Amino acid sequence: MARIFAFITHRSGVPDDTAAELAAAARKIDPAASPIAVVTGQGPDLESVCSALRATYAEVWKISGYVFSHSNAESIRKALVKVIPAGSVVLAAHEHFGIDLAPGLSVKLSAAYVPDALGIEGLDGNHLKVVRQEFGGQISSHVRCEISSGAVLTIRPGAFKPQENASLAGNVVDKSAEVGALTAGRRYLQTILAEAGDVDITKHAVLVSIGRGIQEKDNIGIAQELADVLGAAVSCSRPVVDAKWLEKSRQVGSSGKTVKPKVYLACGISGAFQHLAGIKGNPFIVAINKNAKAPIFQVADVGIVDDLLEFVPELTNKVRELRGITAK
Amino acid sequence: MEILVCARRVPDTSENEITLNSAGNDIERDELVYSINEPDNYAVEEALQIVARVGGKVTVATVGGEDDEEILRREMAMGANQGVLITDAAFEGSDGRGIAAILKAFVQKGNYDLILTGVQAEAGGAQVGGMLAAMLDYPFASLVNSIEVLDGRKLKISREIEGGNKEISEMDLPCVLSVQTGINEPRYVGMKGIRAVASVPIPTYGAGELGLEASTVGAAAAKVKRVDYFVPALGKGAEMLNGSREENIEKLLELLAAKGGLK
Numbered sequence: 001m002a003r004i005f006a007f008i009t010h011r012s013g014v015p016d017d018t019a020a021e022l023a024a025a026a027r028k029i030d031p032a033a034s035p036i037a038v039v040t041g042q043g044p045d046l047e048s049v050c051s052a053l054r055a056t057y058a059e060v061w062k063i064s065g066y067v068f069s070h071s072n073a074e075s076i077r078k079a080l081v082k083v084i085p086a087g088s089v090v091l092a093a094h095e096h097f098g099i100d101l102a103p104g105l106s107v108k109l110s111a112a113y114v115p116d117a118l119g120i121e122g123l124d125g126n127h128l129k130v131v132r133q134e135f136g137g138q139i140s141s142h143v144r145c146e147i148s149s150g151a152v153l154t155i156r157p158g159a160f161k162p163q164e165n166a167s168l169a170g171n172v173v174d175k176s177a178e179v180g181a182l183t184a185g186r187r188y189l190q191t192i193l194a195e196a197g198d199v200d201i202t203k204h205a206v207l208v209s210i211g212r213g214i215q216e217k218d219n220i221g222i223a224q225e226l227a228d229v230l231g232a233a234v235s236c237s238r239p240v241v242d243a244k245w246l247e248k249s250r251q252v253g254s255s256g257k258t259v260k261p262k263v264y265l266a267c268g269i270s271g272a273f274q275h276l277a278g279i280k281g282n283p284f285i286v287a288i289n290k291n292a293k294a295p296i297f298q299v300a301d302v303g304i305v306d307d308l309l310e311f312v313p314e315l316t317n318k319v320r321e322l323r324g325i326t327a328k
Numbered sequence: 329m330e331i332l333v334c335a336r337r338v339p340d341t342s343e344n345e346i347t348l349n350s351a352g353n354d355i356e357r358d359e360l361v362y363s364i365n366e367p368d369n370y371a372v373e374e375a376l377q378i379v380a381r382v383g384g385k386v387t388v389a390t391v392g393g394e395d396d397e398e399i400l401r402r403e404m405a406m407g408a409n410q411g412v413l414i415t416d417a418a419f420e421g422s423d424g425r426g427i428a429a430i431l432k433a434f435v436q437k438g439n440y441d442l443i444l445t446g447v448q449a450e451a452g453g454a455q456v457g458g459m460l461a462a463m464l465d466y467p468f469a470s471l472v473n474s475i476e477v478l479d480g481r482k483l484k485i486s487r488e489i490e491g492g493n494k495e496i497s498e499m500d501l502p503c504v505l506s507v508q509t510g511i512n513e514p515r516y517v518g519m520k521g522i523r524a525v526a527s528v529p530i531p532t533y534g535a536g537e538l539g540l541e542a543s544t545v546g547a548a549a550a551k552v553k554r555v556d557y558f559v560p561a562l563g564k565g566a567e568m569l570n571g572s573r574e575e576n577i578e579k580l581l582e583l584l585a586a587k588g589g590l591k
Binding site for chain 2: 192232242285
């Protein structure tokens with residue numbers, strides 16, 4: 001079996017949550033695997049990341065240099081191509097950095113590429129069977145990947161359950177000298193933090209969240225009225241922001257806000273994983289969607305197949321009636 | 329600026345329920361509504377806006393078959409100068425790597441300063457742009473949500489990263505960018521516009537014209553192959569309320585009250 005490497009991202013000296021998930025995915029490929037973590041960066045942050053990873057990985061490869069002070073996928077790809085042996089299997093998280101890095105890395109390693117793996121059903125000779133999703137999560141597929149010349153896989157965050165209480169005390173190996181000078185046609189300039197919006201959706205216990213099913217900007221009032229009677233805020237999924245119907249600060253998801261409400265009413269939201277990644281704290285999720293196949297119904301607690309444009313106003317009226325009765 | 333946009337025609341997931349066919353080996357493809365892959369449409373709009381600012385020409389290319397001409401005409405109706413159909417029986421069954429290899433051969437026939445793709449298509453791979461860039465040894469950035477043309481054959485671009493934050497970078501041209509939805513507001517295309525380009529010839533390129541060996545693309549070269557589709561059994565699944573709308577609302581209100589949704 002080829003060696004398995006896991007490229008680990010980190011922030012402020014702490015490995016990303018996916019670090020342990022990648023180790024779990026590696027063991028799904030080969031139960032006997034002792035995957036090697038690879039980390040790039042510089043200074044004390046890099047040292048503390050490597051130190052933290054020793055619990056989960058028996059070996060941690062450290063690549064240090066000023067060029068790695070910001071995550072530039074092009075520089076990091078060039079570094080990885082220099083240190084990772086041909087025929088290896090390389091794992092990375094399927095998030096904004098993995099999407100930047102992995103496709104090109106697979107080309108430069110002459111390895112097969114499987115993006116966004118949700119499950120790994122094992123190795124049969126040189127063929128790895130992987131579970132994916134297509135059509136925005138409406139349907140799943142198995143793919144067979146030929147790994148005789150290596151493979152790069154990106155792993156869906158949250159899909160692999162990490163081993164608890166890992167305590168390996170692994171070795172840190174400094175690979176920086178093997179990398180040498182690197183040039184890149186893409187240069188980091190700065191990071192611009194998200195603007196605060198008019199409403200802070202992260203502070204609300206109840207969210208009325210709308211997706212593509214709201215159909216047009218003028219219909220947002222329907223959701224706002226329900227939110228008003230519930231004392232809730234209106235949040236949304238990506239298509240609503242793309243259409244410029246609500247501000248970016250209202251968007252729930254990996255590229256928007258992470259929310260922890262008690263109750264989440266998903267109205268006309270299909271439930272793409274990037275959206276679900278922004279819902280934390282195990283809220284009570286109600287899904288209202290015309291499409292009975294919408295993936296949101298797999299994660300919701302209660303589902304209703306209906307047109308939100310008709311259902312929500314009637315719900316709002318009922319809540320108003322209820323409020324009227326209880327007020328007496 | 330010469331801009332190439334690589335686009336695809338896909339089943340429109342906002343218009344279709346995707347289900348397994350009766351044999352269970354494919355999705356049910358009868359009666360699917362197809363359209364241009366939504367992120368690709370944003371990429372075309374972005375290309376048109378760049379050309380409106382700095383001059384140049386927009387070519388939209390797709391790897392596919394005759395049916396895919398419809399999206400090329402749609403994007404020409406938006407304002408693209410040319411549509412190109414890259415088609416050959418030898419291309420069938422290509423994996424992402426194969427498609428990138430075909431596009432690389434096509435890119436090398438032209439003189440493009442900038443190549444745009446949508447961030448991902450229906451299979452959610454987000455892979456072809458990054459592969460194409462690596463094959464060409466061009467710089468690459470994914471999830472791009474703004475593009476500014478600078479002097480001296482450079483771009484200033486923004487990428488969408490976590491939490492609504494943006495990562496700003498400078499890129500040397502030529503480069504490949506994968507464009508995120510929401511980068512702009514794609515213009516409306518009416519039937520009149522599509523009729524106006526209905527008879528414009530669409531050049532086609534096959535393996536021969538592109539100098540591609542059949543063994544390097546298509547099913548034979550694919551290291552990654554889809555075996556089947558299946559209906560996912562993820563999570564516990566929702567308790568579905570299947571009553572009348574009134575009954576569903578009654579039940580939902582009971583549940584909301586119990587869960588703290590009705591303060």
